[in-house]
Amino acid sequence: MTSHAPETSAEFIVLHGLHNSVVLESRAEEAPLWRYWGPRLPDDCLPPAPLRDGRAIPPASMEFDQPLSIAPTFGVSWYGQSALLAHRSGRQFAQRFDDCRIECITAGRSVAVHLTDAVADIRLEVQLSLDEHDVLRLQSQLTNTGSDILDVHWLAAGTVPLPGDAQQVRSYYGQWANEFQLQVDTLSRSLWQRENRRGRTSHDTFPGAVVSLSGATEHAGVVYGAHLAWSGNHCQRIEWLHDGQFQWQMGEWLAPGEVRLEAGETLSSPVMLASCSQSGLNGLAASFHAAVRAALPWPDGCMRPRPVHLNTWEAVYFDHQPDEIKALADAAAEIGVERFVLDDGWFHGRQSDRAALGDWWPDEGKYPDGLLPLAQHVGALGMEFGLWVEPEMVNPDSELFRAHPDWAMQLEGRPLLTMRNQLVLDVARHEVGEHLFARLDALLGSVPIRYLKWDMNRDLTTAGDAQGRPAYRRFVLALYALLDRLRAAHPQVEIESCASGGGRIDFGVLAHTHRVWTSDCNDALSRVAIQRGALQFLPPEIMGAHIGPAPAHTTGRSQSLAFRAGVALPGHLGIEMDVRHLTSEQRESLKQWITLYKSLRDRLHSGRVWCDEVGDGVVWQAHGDEAANELIVFVYRLTPTTHRYTPPLRLPMLDEAREYNIERLDPTPGDWTSSPLNDALRTHEPTQKPVVAHGAWLAQAGLPLPRMNAETALIYRVFAK
Ligand code: GLA
Secondary structure: OEEEOOOOOOEEEEEEOOOEEEEEEEEOOEEEEEEEEEEOOOOOOOOOOOOOOOOOOOOOOOOOOOOOEOOOEOOOOOOOOOOEEEEEOOEOOOOOOOEEEEEEEEOOOEEEEEEEEOOOOEEEEEEEEEOOOOOEEEEEEEEEOOOOOEEEEEEEEEEEEEOOOEEEEEEEEEEOOEEEEEEEEEOOOOOEEEEEOOOOOOOOOOOEEEEEEOOOOOOOEOEEEEEEEOOOOEEEEEEEOOOOOEEEEEEEOOOOOOEEEOOOOEEEOOEEEEEEEOEHHHHHHHHHHHHHHHHOOOHHHOOOOOOOEEEOHHHHOOOOOHHHHHHHHHHHHHHOOOEEEEOOOOEOOOOOOOOOOOOOOEOOOOOOOOOHHHHHHHHHOOOEEEEEEOOOEEOOOOHHHHHOHHHEOOOOOOOOOOEOOEEEEOOOOHHHHHHHHHHHHHHHHHOOOOEEEEOOOOOOOOOEOOOOOEOHHHHHHHHHHHHHHHHHHOOOOEEEEOEOOEOOOOOOHHHOOOEEEOOOOOOHHHHHHHHHHHHOOOOHHHEEEEEOOOOOOOOOOOOOHHHHHHHHOOOEEEEOOOHHHOOHHHHHHHHHHHHHHHHHHHHHOOOEEEEEEEEOOEEEEEEEOOOOOEEEEEEEEOOOOOOOOOOOEOOOOOOOOOEEEEEEOOOOOOOOOOOHHHHHHHOOOOOOOOEEEEHHHHHHHOEOOOOOOOOEEEEEEEEEO
16 A cells, blocks of 8 residues: 655555545655545556655745645644644644654555654544545544643544546535525635534534536536534535645534643544545435445344334324324324334423423323323334434423523523523533433333434534533534443434434434434425435435425425325335325325335335436436446426426436336326326336337437426336346
8 A cells, every 4th residue: 555656755655445546645754745536546556756845846935845735734834724723822833743654554445644743742643544435534633742731723534635627516505494405606716614603513504515527417527525424513614725726624613712632632523524426426425325324323233124104293293192192193004104203292291392301201191101002002003113302402491400400501691592492401411411311211111112203403502511611512422422322222222313304414423323304394395405415415215204294384385295205205204294184085195105115115225326407497316226227216397397398307327238118106196297108107007018218218318208297206117128
């Protein structure tokens, strides 16, 4: 992995994935210099000359050349964004690593770079690893080797280079019920920066972005992506450098005074995951999906088929009447639901969102015999029982707060500010963590609960601990520890990360949980954009996707059942409505959709996902194996047509040398104009000859699509002959 450059003291560190390579130039007396990160290089391909002292010094420049390193630092001839900003009581504000030791962890795959600054008395370890899915993981650990306190203002998890012809950065903004909205910015010499200071991952700023080079599309061209695996404050920056390239950093956003390292103490950054694809946005998504899949902590080590949920929230809200809930469970089981999740409203004193968070035992009025009878009823119907909790929170109007008002994060002299009437517990405080574990452990031990919907319905502010120090970072670490402790004690329990919908979705929490509640918005039209945004980073099987009622509770808009189901189907399917009140016809069609989901979920939830647009308001997503031997294709018309005829559906991932059978799978007829071809695709009569098309035709010319009404879905199965 390391080889000497001709006639210098430098070595090159080379890491190879399947389609990506990394090349660093390393010397004993400085941090390794970035030479390359991008599409795979041949094994023996090294730079022709070293970069150190290889460039003429430009006019009006320092006489010491400082190219981009893996850990650029402020104050000694580096003028770009630093990977570290720190000081000791206002002194030692400059750092420069003067000793570098490379530790090979796995040949050609991963290294730990040990850097020392003997003047600033610090040590930095940067770990870099590139896996077989081309995911580059970077993590930094800073140790204070001095004798006095080191104040750390910023520590990048990683610093990576981007080529100078990088053009656009695609990131995600949002709010409650409208997560993962795409924002496209043009890169320039201005700093591109996004920060989140809300204390949870946030709806506003997803900690990840994609950078595309000229000509990159969904299926082709070079794109780079990165993500910070962290559920708290974060910052991402892309900065133009004077050699024409860009540097990209991600890290935790630290509150003033938040990290003050004592002598010998170490700060570990979250992990930054980055990847480059030559097959456009969809190729990049495949690498990130693989990274999430590798980290998910499934009970018994592997994912079971994702069970169909019924979540009670939009069916009953806080109005829990056990007999009614049992009747809801009966109706759910009857249509094929496999996991019944009792949402908010079940615990002591919880009549509304104004009180009771913290009092995690069944409400005596609603459930005089506890939750066991309901859980047993659900179990007898053949369904798993799941439960909603929001452990990190407390309402001022609760037994817990009355007993321990000091357990809520607060700052002396500042008001106790609430959001949804609630405060945040200082989970990192020992007695708080112990209390929460004991409560949840007791619940899980006394009722057969196989699933927790773990909610978190507010941002952090005035987030001080008992000493008045910022507690944002320790809060996230304590959450991860609590989740792990509960999972260790109850290994069969799966956990969903929910935070007012999708306010805590990131690879950090997904190393401790199994599903995310993508959004509180069950409006299928809104959901298309939300889910497509999320799919850039998240595999479909962990994205909770529910068929909601019409009209949708969050938007007031109504869509057909076929569209609502067609949009929810590719994710982890659930139902979020009162299925007792369906007409028999509606119940029958919902049943058919659930049956279809069950027959497809192994294929929807294992391989690749490709997304693209047909044009004229029609978008599609296809799920299939790597070689696209079999695809399930979802086509959604979002807006009314502006054309007389719908443009064709081109599937560029198909093998142009093969022939494919095509079928339509959507079980309930839609309300659009039919076409002879599409009618033939729907007929599953044994006498009906299958419709066959050439891969080259489908890839280049495309499958003709019928005229579709706005807010309708078509589902095709395309499989090689
Ligand atoms: C949050 C969640 C919802 C629901 C409610 C219950 O808003 O996102 O799905 O669980 O809390 O209060």
